[in-house]
Amino acid sequence: MSHLSIKDLHVYYEGVETLKGIDLEIPDKSIVAIIGPSGCGKTTLLRSINRLLELSSDVKVTGSVEIDGENIYDPKADLISLRKKMGFLSQRPFPLPCSIFDNVAYGPKIHRMDADAINAVALSLEPASKVSKNRKEALANLVEICLVKAGLWDEVKERLGSPASRLSIGQQQRLSLARALAVGAEMILGDEPTSALDPISTKQIEEQFKALSSQYSIVMVTHILRQARRLADYVVFxxxxxxxxxxxxxxxxxxxxxxxxxRYIKGDMS
Amino acid sequence: MLGDSSLKYRVREDCITGWLLKVPVLIAVGMLVLFFVVLTAKSWPLLTGGNFWQVLTSSEWLPSEGKFGLWPFIIGTIAVTFLTMVLAVPVSVLAAVFLNEFAPKKLKAIALPVIDVLAAVPSVIYGACGVIAFIPMVKALGGALGINTTGRCLLTAALVLAIMVIPVILSIVRDVLAAIPQEAREALLALGATRWEATYHVVLKLALPGIIAAIMLGVSRAFGETMAVMMVAGSIPEPKPSLFKAVYTLPALIADKYGEMLSIKMYDVALMTAALILMVVIAFFNFGAHLILIRLRRKY
Known part of the structure; x- marks a missing residue:
């Protein structure tokens, strides 16, 4: 379980200040909704938390984002393990060009997690889960647990080997969630994760978020007030x-x- | 009613433009068919003369004796193209990956227009550069290795062609990479992948059909290139290609000999057969590329 705190965070896009000194403590084990009208900097704030922001060109960031006391903007920060701690769901899910199984197993594979590390992630997700000394079996267990936790297992258990791109977009988003859980993410970031989904898929994602919020901090950007009302324990406007x-x-x-x-809550401005 | 007549007019206009727009496509397709028909008709005497197989496989090129062995030209063209691709593909793909995925913005801003200009430089200029720079270099290299060479050889031709096709392949591969959605990279980086892992596992995998198409276009360009090759390849038919020996390609043969063919019997037929082979191979490559693309698309 990680704790996130943001201190005096300024972000400049091509010289224009888009975040003007944000100070925020994210409460642990709850769903935090970042709301506000378009262009208010919600997504910028979210993407500054896992430093995906700097993929865009000409971005300058000052201030700090601390995870368990470690500033991720410290030049010496270990970006890879920091990002690993934070699962990320984008607006449009992106399945990796491989099978459903390999999508979930991808993270543990690139991080070269051994059987013990894989078992540890599985146990943290599900204390009653099976463990195995055999890395392959351990990985298969973990993939199953992650898919169960993401609410996708029953729909895909018969076709784990088929390409992930054949899943519906709602299933793909839950697959992204499973993928993030598999690397042992301790926190989930969602950038309007349901904006491309149909109402039923949206409901499924929301249900998974609710279920996971007892274990994880979930920070999500949303422009749907009703969604924030349904889900959020804590709201940032x-x-x-x-x-x-x-x-x-x-x-x-x-x-x-x-x-x-x-006025925003009442719907006078959006 | 006014509305009615104007609607009729618009519908007729739509119908006519629909037809007009089909015309250029029909012309383009018709040209290809026409090329094949004309070339086949012109080379008919050799195709049906009973010794076509011998024309393809014989190395005897003695037009005055009526011996038209095309093998040295065919294998020469294949050798030059193959070596060109061996040299050009790794360089252009890696350079495109670097430019799109890793290069700082300023470097990109300078490099991309330069590459586009390079892709548009006429081949005769590449040929001239080959004569000035590569022939002496390859000659010196041969000398250092104890091989006697004039420098007008397979290696020089492939080097010049590689330099020529690199910007073409690079430019297309870069466009293909730029078209891969940013979410693809983010999805991996967010899992804690490094930039190289994101590039290798996802970006390149998604870009593969496009990269293959780019390479196929490079092959077509190298296979059909005439001028630059003529200037540096030495133009001596060699049945067994070798790096430091001269090479003679099909396009160079056609361009070289077309003027002198009138007096000798069957010479024109032999050259048209060479042209037909060139066309068939290039068509084969393009259709092959399409097949690969379709299969890859189905897979993911």
Whole structure:
């Protein structure tokens, strides 16, 4: 279980300040929804947490994002193990060009996890899970557990060897979730993870998030207020690159302190 | 009613433009068919003369005696093309990967236009550079290895052609890589993959059909290239190609001899047969590339 805190985070895109000094403690083991109108910097904030932001060109970041006290913007930070800690779901899921099984097994394979490491991840996901000294068996167990936890197992258990690209988009998004769980992610980041999905798939993802929130911190960007109401334990409201208000969902939705938050919640601006 | 007549007009216009737009396609397809028909008709006497197999496999090129063995030209063309690809493919694919996945923005901004210009340089200029630079270099290399060579040889031709096709392949592969969605890379990086792992496991895998298509285009370009090869290859038919020996390719043969063929019987037929072989091979490569692409698409 990791703890995330953001301190005085500024982000500049091509010289334009898109995040203007964000300070935020992400509460552990809960679903945090980042809400706000388009262009308010929600996605930028989310992507600064796992440094995917810097794939875009000409980005400057100041301030710090600390995971268990370690600043991920420290030049000496171990980016790979930090990213491993944070599962990421993008707006459109992207299945790797291989089988369903290999999609989930990919992470443990590139991180060269041995049987013990694989068993450890499996046990952290499901204390009653099978363990095996044989790496291949351990990996098969882990893939099953991850797919179960992502709510996909029953739909794919008969065809683990078929290409992941044949899955529906909703299934692909749950596969992305399973893939993240398999590397032992301790936190899940979602960038509008249901925006490309149909209502039934959206519901499935939301249910998995609910179930996983007892074990994981889940930070998700959403522009759907109803989704934030359904899911969030904690809400962060942003506007034009600034953090306007944050707090327990109940408080933000029922008695926000700031006028702007109230107007956004009421639907006066979107 | 006004509405009715204007609608009729628009429907007729749509119908006519639909037909007009088909015309260029029909012309293009018709040209290809026409090439095959004309070349086949022209080379008919050799195709049906009973010794076509001998024309393909014989190394005797003595037009004045009526002996038209095309083997040295066929194997010469294959050897030059193969060696060109061996030299060009790794360089162009790796350079494209570097430029698209790893290079800083400024380097990209400079390199990409330069590569596009290189791809457009006329082949005669590559040939001239080959004469000035590569012939002496290869001659010196041969000398250092104890091989007597004029420098006008297979290796020089392949080097010049490689330099020529690298920008072509590089440019297409770069476009293919740039078309791979950013989510593909992010999905892997977010799992803790390194940039090289993301490139190797996903980007290159997704780009493979496009890379193969680029290579096939490079093959067609090298196979059919005439000018640059003529200038540096030595143009002596050799039935057994060797790096430091001269080489004579089918396009060079056709371009070289077309003017002098009038007086000798069957000479024109032999050259048209060479042209037909060239066409068939290039068509084969292109259709082959399409088949591979279709199969790969089905797989993922």
């Amino acid at each position: 942003m506007y034009l690159g600034e953090l306007i208000e944050h707090g327990p969902a109940e408080k933000i939705f029922n008695s926000p302190e700031k006028e702007m938050t109230r």
